[in-house]
Amino acid sequence: MNETRYRILDAIAEEPVSGPELAASLGVSRTAVWKHIEALREAGFSIESDGGYRLTGVPEYGGPAIELGLDAPFTVEYHDSLPSTNARARELAEAGETDRVVVANEQTGGRGRLDREWASPPGGIWCSVLCRPALPPAHVPVLTLAAAVAAVETAREAGVDAGIKWPNDVLVPTEDGEEKLVGILTEMEGEADRVSWVVVGIGVNVRSEGLPAGGTGLLAHTDDLDRRAFVQRLLERFDALRGEPETVLSMWREHALTLGKRVRIETPGGEVVGEAVDVEFPGSLVVETDEGTRRVHAGDCEHLRPV
Structure with a gap:
């Protein structure tokens, strides 16, 4: 959001402020103040103008609403519908x-790992974070684990008892097994010794309707x-x-559902x-097998019932 609009919202959040007062404090013209106010109204903010401008309502969702009060250095771009937030982040x-x-x-064309379809119905939380970390490419998997930790902690703060299946699926344990709440897809571009960019896509189911078998939503x-x-808390936690x-x-271990379980992992080998x-x-799973200790760097993990 435009910095001037941030300052206007902050100024009018508690009490009415006149146009001339805003213009003087911001160092802009009264016409510029009016244009910013109109732009904020178009973005969904409710602003009264009786005896001065006063903020009376914040939009339920959208880019400016998420940015307002966000304690993380992200600019948010919002769309009612997109084929893929990851694809748009790659363009950026x-x-x-x-x-x-x-x-x-x-999302109308959401995808997960191995190009699997990811159901993304209206009303869910579908977001992709673009960053340029000072990490070598071999260490990028730790960002995927960080996103999983951020997602599970945010879900728990919302009252949902969730945990992580290696490496990055957030699940809700049930009497019959586990249901998938969050999926994460990380993409990157770089060279042998440096990362150019990383996109971390995070999909959080909100409603359970329209999801494939084994899926669940926050509202369940x-x-x-x-x-x-x-979304604000998710982004703030990931940023930290x-x-x-x-x-x-250490935080991933604290929230892990996989550790201590018997697993089957399909790997390229x-x-x-x-x-x-x-x-x-940066995210390898250590597995004790009948043939000895294996360290798995990537693969599809399945939790097995105890023998």
């Missing part, structure tokens, strides 16, 4: 942007959900974690079956 990356977040009310586990506040990669693993005992930087 190619244009040289950074610290941009693309949010959509729905809590009656009180503010999407705007959820991306700056502390050395602490991500074949199947790995055994007990998951640890995770190592």
